[in-house]
Amino acid sequence: MIDLSTQIASLRLQNPVLTASGTFGYAEEFADFYDLNRLGGVVTKTVTIEPRPGNAPPRICETPAGMLNSIGLPNVGVEQFIAEKWPFLSRLVNAVIINVAGKTPDDFVRAVERLDALDGIAAFELNYSCPNVKEGGLSFSSNPRVAEQVTAMVRKVTRRPLITKLTPNVTSISEIGRACEAAGADAVSAINTLVGMAIDIHSRKPRLASITGGLSGPAIRPVALAKVFELARVLRIPVIGIGGIQSAADALEFILAGAAALQIGTANFMNPGAALEVVEGLEHYCAGQKIARLMDLRGAVKLK
Amino acid sequence: MIDLSTQIASLRLQNPVLTASGTFGYAEEFADFYDLNRLGGVVTKTVTIEPRPGNAPPRICETPAGMLNSIGLPNVGVEQFIAEKWPFLSRLVNAVIINVAGKTPDDFVRAVERLDALDGIAAFELNYSCPNVKEGGLSFSSNPRVAEQVTAMVRKVTRRPLITKLTPNVTSISEIGRACEAAGADAVSAINTLVGMAIDIHSRKPRLASITGGLSGPAIRPVALAKVFELARVLRIPVIGIGGIQSAADALEFILAGAAALQIGTANFMNPGAALEVVEGLEHYCAGQKIARLMDLRGAVKLK
């Protein structure tokens, strides 16, 4: 038997493959494609304390080997999430990780506090890339002081594993990671999207109504891998790698760089079976290479 | 007659198309492909005060719609540059911009001071993405204080137009741009490469000997465009757009976002005629759209 399992704080995952927030809906959207319980777990679309309608269209555009999005975190709000989305999610037997965001630190606290009452949540992931209205719209993870403060506040209201999801749009992602670790985060996930833009030269308008948006997909994989490598070298808590992963080979790069788990994002759109294929591909690779425990490869990149 | 010309401080360019440093050698490498005087100008490979051998191989790797490099600024040093490379460059009639880097602020000053003696240099571009050994290896443009200091020091030794080339690997590129402007820079160019990494899962080694490297090519174009847009909105000095430009259509996106000129980098490798094709494409576009002055489009993106 090949052991694909991994550990994120107190949370044991049967395999390291998770789905990235905002690219897998509330999992129900993918239930027709395969048995969701084969994944390590799912991370939900971001939930906020109040419902949000999302941004005006156009919200997406294709770029070379990537895409831009400015979806705007549309969601039904915590209460309706509990009433409408949670029943399906709560029946999954693998890890269900709830991704939470807010406009203020207090929004994060209130959402997590309310959700913490639910049975069966495996962990919380805090989306720190969203704009913090208290700090002039800068993201919660663009400043170590703010990241530390929010993490500490949320830490007080839940004992569940807490994952902070970091933006790559900073000078030093490891400084932010360290601040989260110091404040009690159990893991970090990285990366969220890169700030990007595209213009339609015919209409002369930005291709997204929000002007700039978030770049994701294979195009950003090298950036994501560098950030994950950097974080894994300085943090004691586990790092969850995200960014342009399409295949088991891509996932292995992140594991070798030090990731304890992975999230599949944009790839789900082109290939709804992508996340399962990564699980199967990792299994197949271990079998072929006679690797008994996948996590033995974690951080095993040869630097000399 | 269509007017493609543009102005970078006191420097008038016949058209806004430059070649990006490190992707066009010392121009001689491209002389067989077309008449170099058709370009707006050329930016040389980085020159440093002392010769540098460059990094150990492998130095390059291909990524989705992009490439990683860690060339390491190999060059013959200022003196040999003047003896061996300058004679060819000095015969070009369009703008020749010398790109300079150093390990310390003083290296920049010494190199510019020495080169300033040459007749016919159109401008200097300071490569601020290289590691600053005085500040623990952080790049010169990852900290506004350092960027301001170096710019001010170089400003003292030359009256020629001074362009500072910024790294995108920062929380706020406009803060760095403002620091350069305050210290007397005549223009900024952006972006240099994004930090990225790739691992060969078979050998388990990084694909670059230097572990991480710089990501360039179409993959980064949306990031570059967002940075150029951000800079153009806050700076009074002109912004030169760089990043993944392959065609006149790409170049127009940067002009609409506010760029006063452009540099063609990675595209030169796949298509040695790329820069000239951008010039011709812009001309053709203006003719077709009946645009008399290309720079009327500068910053003309419609935001509402």
Add this chain to the structure above:
Amino acid sequence: MAADTFRLSFAAPAWAQTARAGQFVNIQMPQHGDLLWRRPFSVHDADSAHGTLDILFAAVGRGSRALSRCKPGDALDVLGLLGNSFTEPAEEEEVILVAGGLGVAPFMLLLRQLRHWPGKKTVFLGFRSSRQVCCAETLVQRGARIVLSSDDGSAGVRGLVTTALEDYLISRDARQKVLLYVCGPTPMLRSVRAVALQYHIPAQVTVENRMACGFGACVGCPVELAQPRPDGQKYLLACKDGPVFPLEEIVFND
């Protein structure tokens, strides 16, 4: 076929039985390279006897041009069947199909579905010029009357398809119950919407938003509601709640 227009038929026996007009498939482009997304195309026709599905498309960009070079026997990666479908007419006496250019695509299957429906079927077909015209004959074979128009007058009436439509609506007996089906470029949808509202004619539209996924996962394809819902909902998803919508309920901003 018309200039740059292609019909592609592929084997899909199960879908050929169940496909309903308005539904679409999302196809990975051959040699997709740095094209990340699949490309959505309406089901143009479904032949349950032969077990094939057809799409009708214009080669407008890199993806569709690559698709147009497919040869018999090539494998395609198709995601389907996606989206909702047109509601068939009930007590109406006439259905009017309004197609701008390749907007005609879903109507071939709709007319197949309506072959036993007894009412009058009129198709307003607008093209840029005679070079683009397609499908007219087959639509006639499927029992429809065609009103052809073109921007340059080189085929049918000169002018916009909406002008032809409005002329027709003005001249008809206003007591007759009519149902509109509309598909085409956004400016056309906007005009037809105005006309439909003016004449109080119920209309169903298929929209063609850009799509990253096509099955509700990316939330990238919103369609704006004319009236936000009481709970604050401002958008529906083109791929999941649509692509068919009641025309009066949505708006086309930009």
Add this chain to the structure above:
Amino acid sequence: MAADTFRLSFAAPAWAQTARAGQFVNIQMPQHGDLLWRRPFSVHDADSAHGTLDILFAAVGRGSRALSRCKPGDALDVLGLLGNSFTEPAEEEEVILVAGGLGVAPFMLLLRQLRHWPGKKTVFLGFRSSRQVCCAETLVQRGARIVLSSDDGSAGVRGLVTTALEDYLISRDARQKVLLYVCGPTPMLRSVRAVALQYHIPAQVTVENRMACGFGACVGCPVELAQPRPDGQKYLLACKDGPVFPLEEIVFND
């Protein structure tokens, strides 16, 4: 051809006159999509009468697989002729060509160039197994004696091509002047280098570094000098200073 090995011939009348063995062309892959770079291939043969250039290549990855699907008449975007070439033997009595796998590619043209050269020509051809063997007959037609070896013994001698080479060098008359030409995978080059140094035989090697440009612009293809130059220079460029180098002057530090 051998398994997964392809020969591609294209019209290039001017190059067919001037191409020298060792030079290469840099080809944009068809349907390159997100493959940014061109792919370099040695000139395999040049036929000045027909005005064609040949390359011989293995389908090992996305680019070369796409190239292998080219059909007669397809247009190719080829950059050439690039790089330096082999120096022809002067007063030597024998040339020995050592090829690992597709490393045989440039030797076809080299033997064409040497057709009037009077000395002895021996080619050591090593393949993984008999399925990979190619070019042997034509090389014989071009006047060479072939020593074939394969890793699994399914063709020629069992073992590495370097073992066969060393056996030969040991048994030959050490006073005879020999010149080595070498092309193949890096581990082989490393072994041949050791052998050449041991027996004091001058050798020329063609290297196959990864290349972004192929004409000296990216400085991405360094080859390490065994001895840094007095001015501190540690590297040469595979594409511009090479791809042919004196084997003793460079090292392969992976």
